[in-house]
């Protein structure tokens with residue numbers, strides 16, 4: 001349904017997206033995550049035909065993303081979605097349905113269904129007077145007026161309260177059940193974990209990890225063991241330097257001590273040390289890394305070289321770079337999503 005191959009976008013000498021290749025299956029919810037400036041919006045705009053790739057290609061629903069016919073198959077929700085403030089939700093959506101030449105009777109039914117499902121009250125209130133959550137829902141409904149197969153959502157739930165956020169995420173899941181293909185970007189990794197079948201993590205224009213959330217966790221994250229003891233495991237009293245590395249410092253938690261270790265061998269060593277001190281292990285818990293842990297591990301430290309972070313298989317996660325934050329100009333002059341696109 002979506003095939004992206006060698007996609008690149010360069011502004012002057014600055015690469016916003018570098019050699020991006022991925023595909024999204026029919027009926028899949030696909031997440032693009034990454035820190036500010038990673039290239040998420042640029043990627044989504046190229047998929048949606050709003051900006052032209054410098055090189056490479058994106059095919060959506062069988063069309064090149066630069067072909068205007070592609071837009072009949074795609075609904076785009078920009079990160080910021082200013083609405084015509086003087087219109088009501090209903091008249092606004094009818095206006096867009098007309099632009100797509102959707103017959104009035106079909107449009108009325110479609111709009112009503114979307115607004116019902118999104119629990120949109122105050123449909124006849126001027127859009128300038130409705131809440132931010134409602135505005136976002138109207139923008140989501142707008143992405144559906146042409147009944148597209150593919151939805152490209154830029155931060156659909158950002159800045160919304162928890163109830164509205166849940167409703168938007170639930171709605172995204174329903175889109176998948178209805179057979180739609182959804183690509184969305186998000187900063188909030190819990191949103192991504194709860195909705196996406198597969199994700200790519202972008203950093204500095206490049207895809208640095210990809211797969212299912214579980215797969216990424218398995219490949220890039222490490223399970224840790226939280227060992228609770230009734231005396232602190234005093235590394236030093238008979239413990240070796242290796243122990244000190246593996247065991248680290250215990251933290252006082254109520255009347256217990258928690259030591260976080262990376263392996264079952266280290267758990268056994270904690271048990272021995274505590275036992276020598278007359279204590280005992282009272283609880284052991286494992287902790288799987290969240291996508292957020294993995295993300296911070298991959299992206300939270302400097303990548304090797306400004307643009308050198310080849311897709312990580314986990315081996316290069318510790319590599320350091322003298323270069324870091326400066327990503328170049330933040331001059332978003334080209335093809336800001338406008339009403340009517």
Ligand SMILES: Nc1ncnc2c1ncn2[C@@H]1O[C@H](COP(=O)(O)OP(=O)(O)OP(=O)(O)O)[C@@H](O)[C@H]1O
Pocket residue numbers: 011014015016034035036037038039040041042043327328329330331332333334
């Ligand atoms: N029109 C433009 N001209 C110059 N640079 C641009 C333009 N659009 C984007 N960029 C730069 O490209 C990089 C990627 O921007 P993009 O908006 O795709 O990032 P993002 O991952 O969506 O970030 P955020 O999470 O902050 O929205 C940024 O450094 C940005 O400043």
